[in-house]
Amino acid sequence: MIHVEGISKTFLVPKRKAGLGQSVKALFRREYNQVKALQDISFHIQPGEIVGYIGPNGAGKSTTIKVMSGILVPDSGRCTILGHTPWKERTRYVQRIGVVFGQRSQLWWDVPVEESFELLREIYKIPSHVYRQNRDMLIESLDLGSLLQTPVRSLSLGQRMRCEIAASLLHGPELLFLDEPTIGLDAVSKLAVRRFIQTLNREKGVTVILTTHDMSDIEALASRLLLIGKGKLLYDGSLTDLRSRYSLQRTITVLFRERMEALQVPGATLASWSPDRAVYTVEEADANMSAIITYLASRLDILDVAVDAQPIDDLIVSLYKEYQI
Numbered sequence: 100m101i102h103v104e105g106i107s108k109t110f111l112v113p114k115r116k117a118g119l120g121q122s123v124k125a126l127f128r129r130e131y132n133q134v135k136a137l138q139d140i141s142f143h144i145q146p147g148e149i150v151g152y153i154g155p156n157g158a159g160k161s162t163t164i165k166v167m168s169g170i171l172v173p174d175s176g177r178c179t180i181l182g183h184t185p186w187k188e189r190t191r192y193v194q195r196i197g198v199v200f201g202q203r204s205q206l207w208w209d210v211p212v213e214e215s216f217e218l219l220r221e222i223y224k225i226p227s228h229v230y231r232q233n234r235d236m237l238i239e240s241l242d243l244g245s246l247l248q249t250p251v252r253s254l255s256l257g258q259r260m261r262c263e264i265a266a267s268l269l270h271g272p273e274l275l276f277l278d279e280p281t282i283g284l285d286a287v288s289k290l291a292v293r294r295f296i297q298t299l300n301r302e303k304g305v306t307v308i309l310t311t312h313d314m315s316d317i318e319a320l321a322s323r324l325l326l327i328g329k330g331k332l333l334y335d336g337s338l339t340d341l342r343s344r345y346s347l348q349r350t351i352t353v354l355f356r357e358r359m360e361a362l363q364v365p366g367a368t369l370a371s372w373s374p375d376r377a378v379y380t381v382e383e384a385d386a387n388m389s390a391i392i393t394y395l396a397s398r399l400d401i402l403d404v405a406v407d408a409q410p411i412d413d414l415i416v417s418l419y420k421e422y423q424i
């Protein structure tokens with residue numbers, strides 16, 4: 100569905116020097132810094148995938164999304180999406196994609212949500228029956244009923260984001276680009292947005308490319324990760340592979356009826372002990388967890404036990420460290 104081959108993009112940013120004299124000089128002879136936003140990026144994405152596109156600030160994520168959605172033209176490289184070159188066949192191409200930039204709105208600020216939707220219907224020339232069907236489905240699944248008459252400027256961030264997502268899907272695209280769709284949302288709104296994306300992917304088969312700094316978005320949604328750093332693609336693989344690469348450590352927390360002396364367990368390291376709670380760490384990925392738990396259960400009167408893998412944020416920090424980005 101998506102073939103990106105050797106895409107590069109460099110921005111020229113005017114150098115600014117201090118002082119009036121330098122500013123006047125700059126009017127006649129501009130000097131530029133080169134920012135290599137994308138350097139030889141290649142990847143392929145199959146229909147029905149949800150791919151998380153991650154990387155630190157300034158890595159090149161939004162630039163890639165802009166190239167893939169046809170807003171920016173790269174300096175070199177090829178990009179074929181749904182059989183189109185995004186920046187060459189924009190009019191036909193945009194009928195087949197949806198784009199949400201979490202930090203920018205595609206809705207009309209002073210106009211009620213419903214009228215924004217109508218304007219989009221005109222722009223995309225959506226046939227009436229398709230529009231009605233998609234609109235009704237989106238209003239129901241994103242719970243927009245009570246927001247339709249409200250001007251966009253009066254919506255909360257979470258309400259606006261739900262409307263933005265609906266707006267990007269009114270024409271029924273096969274491919275959805277989401278650039279930081281959960282930025283600034285509270286826990287309830289985040290969960291609602293994530294659940295909707297999952298359903299859309301599962302039930303309608305919509306392919307989703309998602310950029311985010313919230314690793315729990317990635318954990319909840321993406322089976323595949325693309326990592327970009329300083330404009331270069333550094334990792335393309337599954338979250339499971341990433342876990343097996345870095346997440347060797349697991350933590351076992353046990354609550355039990357009082358026992359004063361600490362219990363050592365073969366295969367695990369005792370990290371902390373109190374008369375009714377112990378924390379063990381297990382280093383090896385292939386450690387025999389059931390043997391460890393059985394050992395604990397045979398010697399302690401257990402009330403509760405929890406096994407936790409390393410948090411995903413720690414994994415990503417390890418990944419950024421490895422690639423020095």
Ligand SMILES: Nc1ncnc2c1ncn2[C@@H]1O[C@H](COP(=O)(O)OP(=O)(O)OP(=O)(O)O)[C@@H](O)[C@H]1O
Binds near residue numbers: 134154159162
């Ligand atoms: N229009 C532009 N003009 C000049 N430089 C730009 C422009 N757009 C992006 N850049 C530069 O290109 C680089 C990549 O920017 P981009 O917005 O793609 O990063 P990002 O990974 O989306 O970052 P963030 O996570 O902070 O949103 C940055 O150094 C940025 O300053």
